[in-house]
Amino acid sequence: MCGILGQINRQAPVSREVFTAMRDSLNHRGPDSAGSEYFQEDRVALGHLRLSIIDLSEDGRQPMTNEDGTVWLVFNGEIYNFKTLRNELEGLGHTFRSQTDSEVLIHGYEAWGLDVLQKIEGMYALALWDDNQKELILARDRVGIKPLFYYYNGQQIYFASELKGIVTDPQVPRKVDWESVADYLMYRFVPQPRTIYQGIRKLPPGHYLRFSFAQGDPITAPYWELKPGIDQPDNTEAIRTANSMLQASVQEQLVADVPLGVFLSGGYDSSALVMHMASTGADINSFAIGFENWGSSEHKFAKSVAETFGTSHQEWVLQDEMTGLAKELAYYYDEPLGGSSFLPTYLLSRQARKHVKVALSGDGGDEVFAGYRWHHRLHKAYFPPKVGLMGKLRGRTNPPPPTDFAKAYHTNTSWTKWRYSDLPKAFGGGHLNAYLDKDDAWVYRRFLPNEPLSPIKSAQLLDYHTMLPEVFLTKVDRASMANSLEVRVPFLNTPLMEYTMQLSDEVYYKPGVTKHLLREQLKGKVPKDILDKPKKGFSAPKRLFLTPEHIQEVLKDGFLVKEGLLSSPYLTQLLTDWDDQKLWALYILEHWFNTWQPTE
Template sequence: MCGITGWWNSKSKIDHDLFYRMRDTLTHRGPDGFGSYFSADDKLALGHRRLSFLDLSDTGTQPLSNEDQTIWITINGEIYNYKELREDLVKQGHKFKSNTDSEVVIHAFEEWGMKMLDKLEGMFAFALWDEKNQKLFLARDRFGIKPLYYYFDNEQIIFASEIKAIIENKNIPREINKKSVSEYFIYRYIPSPNTIFNNIFKIEPAHYIEINSNLDIHKYEYHKFKFDNINASRKSITKKVDELVRRSVGIHIRSDVPVGSFLSGGYDSSLMVKYFSELKEGINTFSIGFDNWDKSEHKYAKIVSDKFKTNHKSEILGQESLDILDMLMYYYDEPIADISIIPTYQVSKLASENNKAVLSGEGADEFFAGYTWHRDYLWHVDKKQIRDSKKWGWELPINNFDIDSYSKAMAMGNFDKDELTELLHPDFHSNIPEDTSEFYRKFYDESLPIPKRFQFIDIKCFMGELVLTKVDRASMANSLEVRVPFLNKEISSLMLSLDQKVYYDKKKQKVLLRNILKKDLPKEIIERKKQGFTGPDDYYMDFDWYKNNLKNSELIKAKIINKKAVEKYLDEKDHWRLWKVAVLEKWYKKWLCQ
């Protein structure tokens, strides 16, 4: 894992010292080394901060080039099938100077052009410079595991793994995108391709952009998920999933340095650790727990660790850990209000003290229908769910679960147009979306069976925009690489091709994974109710903390939010809305008040 940055200026030469400072804001992503490339006319620069795993020698230093230095790359990520691709490329006559997966991408581009993206199995964000054709390519992996941002005006394009590298250049204006403020409160994140800043954008998952010498930008989507409704026996598919996940774990632990694993005691991490421990003894595993919480996952993780004989380490969090939110805003240079940003950072910190890379289970809930809304709301309605509908305040009957219902279920502090109008200063009202579910609606496909409609939104929105961003920032803040074996091309293709009856069981969560694990783990684990990586509600209900952190609000002073709305949330003890306000307050102080 690494940090990348670059700058192409059509009018003037690159300021080398400034570019080095921009590159080195990403040192936490790559503390093991650095490199830069400047074109002959000094108008293009590529930068790299290295976190090394394969070929630890200097031959792996980036940016890397082909033999005649006409193609250059700076890449963040891992290509897990690089050995197989390299063998094919050698047969085609390509010559390699390193043993890195990064160099494989260069030669793959020479052989197949950008169609090579279909062949890559891995997580990546890269910039590739084609000197002969004077073209720059910026690309992200199909799931959105690795980030890539860019700033564009008529004279230049600047890109980086994180926004902080771009705005280290003080000539880049830090102007808030007013619509993005509304979207932050609606979704807990700012959907691609926009960011919190005007004129700074995200490359969307499964996309690349091509920039020519006139700085014309052309965007392409190179991968679309394909759905089918193939019926097959659950037994045969369980066997196939066993085979595919086992193989993916084996590929994901390829490294010249030791790899560990997160372990929550849930199905996803337990299955990874099962396969991992069969391939290597005595692996390190890591979990986080919470004070005085009977659902604290560190207890369940210990049971699984004992079964698979891992070297397990855990840490218990208390209320005092809320105080690290100020520090976290340096790494979350675009605000994200997921409630698990603190525990995700803490478990990454714990792991980084022992390993440079770990496995994690992101993607399993999306592809195996493991979220509570998959189980509770999409197939069957019972009396409890009707009661829950009243609790959540849904306007529509729960058995008519639709985009608006999904939006409210996902909000964790719902902000519709009326609520946004009350919270935001009048200067922001014209930028409040008419449809506060529009990003979800973008991926809503009525041609799919109802469960798959929402699985697809989970993949493109919840996972691709929030979950993977959270994990990337928390892990990279600690110079830790997180690898996600469930986000594998074969696994995703198989699961989306199946009739949902094959992989869904109303009474048994993620039934395919359960079938694999049930012979190895005790009933306490197998029958454990699904829970997110969050912590107890009380952890987020310290209202004295909210009062202290919002009493001299910079957002109010800057005429972004209204004081009366904040006072109302405090009076009503509306901790979910307060959490969103508090995170944005901390972010604003870090990035716009200094």
């Protein structure tokens, strides 16, 4: 896991001083070593910050090149099938100088061109400079586990693992994209390809970008698509196949030359990871976080799983307030991100990093096995339980099913319950007036296929395109990398995702049952109370971070109100009504403006 960046200027040399400052702004992503290379009379620059995980020697330093210096690489992530690809490439005559997974990308590109993206399995953001073709290639993994941003102004292109790696250059304008502000308030994230800054873009998951030094604009294109199907194997076969795929993914992701552990919450997903880790005979370091006097804290369940599988378990139970943490994290997150689970994720990462350099996480389990609460709500909306005889006698009827799935999904996942038409009431200066009539569900509508899908399949598809990369994976990447910790996500293994998405949802989704295929894998292996407890999200008690006194102190005399961006009467009403979700969204936005001081 690392930080990468680059810059190409067609008209003038790149400033080495500025580029070094850009690179060093990402030092938390790779504190073990830093490197830069310059080409084309300093008009092309590549930079890298290394968090050494595989082959800790100097042979793993980046930027990395092939034998004759015609292909250069900077890479963030892990390629889990690198040993298989290395054997194949050696059979084709390629010579390797390191034991790293990174080097297979260089020789894979030489052998297969962009088709190397079809062969690799892992999490990654990468950049290749082809000195023969004078071309830059960027690529991001299939579901967006690793981030990649870029900025193009007609003559220069920049890219980086985080926005700060780009905006550290004073030539790059920090101009607020007000449409992105509106989108954040609606959805709790800024939907790709936009960012909070005008002109800076996210490379979408499963896409590559090509940029010619000679002429032309950047060209982006997808290289992977997750396609739903209706296969119906019998229950036993489906359980066995899913179990085998997850086990193989876990085993593949245990490869590291540094200490490794697992985040353990006591839920299905992390318990399954521990179960499969234990089956390999590996020594397991597990880490959990909990909260005093909070009924939703799951640290006791985590301890139960740890005892079952004999892990070396570390547990942190918190009782102190976290009111200052969101301000600290505004620097690492670069743009506003709603929700509160990034707070305990950051704290857990900080504690785990004292013991390991790599941790496995259960993120992706709900997407793969349809385990979110909104999946159940949407299924129930389309297939409500039958009204019994007594209900009919009392005149009870079920409401008609929704006619607009994108809108139904938005309603069931909405965080603040704002509508675009509400936003001008909150914000002064007319910044958000242009978005009054924007479709409240546009971000979801664009990912729904023309052919009809079941509610569960439709919801999973939207999860993969929106909530997963924009919220959950962003949360984990920034929280962990702020602590120089690599986090791997075995559930987001390509064969496993493709397998379950090709199944009829009747195979793996059972109304009233949480993640049927995964539950069946865990039966008899984990304590029964793990299987029987209701699903809970990973969060923290609001009393520790969302106190009325603190929220009022930050917002009432804050930047947004003083600059006339936030309506003071509107804020007063929110505080009176204590609309905590809307207030938290504004609180996060306040800290972002204060930290990054963008121009309007």
